[in-house]
Amino acid sequence: DAETIVLTNNKFVHATSFRDIGGGQTQISLMSMVLDPETNIFVKADETIISVRDQEDNSDPTLVKVGENKIAVSWTSYNPDENSHDVYAQFFTIDASTGTINEASVEFRLNKFTSGNQTDLSISSKAENGFTATWVSTNPPELATGTAASDGSEIYMADFGSFGPVNRAAETLHLTISEDEYNTLQIRSGFQVGSINGKIMAFDAAGITNV
Numbered sequence: 001d002a003e004t005i006v007l008t009n010n011k012f013v014h015a016t017s018f019r020d021i022g023g024g025q026t027q028i029s030l031m032s033m034v035l036d037p038e039t040n041i042f043v044k045a046d047e048t049i050i051s052v053r054d055q056e057d058n059s060d061p062t063l064v065k066v067g068e069n070k071i072a073v074s075w076t077s078y079n080p081d082e083n084s085h086d087v088y089a090q091f092f093t094i095d096a097s098t099g100t101i102n103e104a105s106v107e108f109r110l111n112k113f114t115s116g117n118q119t120d121l122s123i124s125s126k127a128e129n130g131f132t133a134t135w136v137s138t139n140p141p142e143l144a145t146g147t148a149a150s151d152g153s154e155i156y157m158a159d160f161g162s163f164g165p166v167n168r169a170a171e172t173l174h175l176t177i178s179e180d181e182y183n184t185l186q187i188r189s190g191f192q193v194g195s196i197n198g199k200i201m202a203f204d205a206a207g208i209t210n211v
Helices: 181-190
Strands: 002-007 011-019 026-036 041-050 057-067 070-079 084-094 101-103 117-127 130-138 153-161 164-166 192-196 199-204 207-210
Touching: 002 057, 011 057, 011 070, 026 070, 041 101, 057 117, 057 130, 070 117, 084 130
Parallel strands: 026 057, 084 117
Antiparallel strands: 002 011, 011 026, 026 041, 057 070, 070 084, 084 101, 117 130, 130 153, 153 164, 192 199, 199 207
């Protein structure tokens, strides 16, 4: 699992997940690369490992530029104690001169509800210092009283800024998709989110929907 974005001033940031041989956990590495003016070759400037809790596995990183020399990184986290997946994100800044990676926030969970599994995460820059995230939630049929029950899959969308969720409850988009296993997998495998002329576009195998 790996993804790369290009920044200004001849820099780019690469995110990849790897298996720690010593601890046995899956972790995420962030590496910044800068262009060496003498050799005209990109070289490593800095690297940081996103921290994991005991027995936790972080994988499927995705990242997006959200400001000048600022990025948002998101990933899927598996907690064996709870036997479930959640989606998280964190902001980082990249020093304009040295390429040093610095934490700009603590990590925060994107999904409001923790029942079921949250997977297939995708993020896109929406505004300065913010991003929009979409993910698939596979919900169990037994949920808390007063919560709509579903044994199928739903797609959620929410906006996030430097201080966490922005109107998450009001802005979250619930798209209930077919509970047929084959159709569900077809939609989940192709769902992405992108920004076109300032508008967030969500699309799946059936086409593009302006949300």
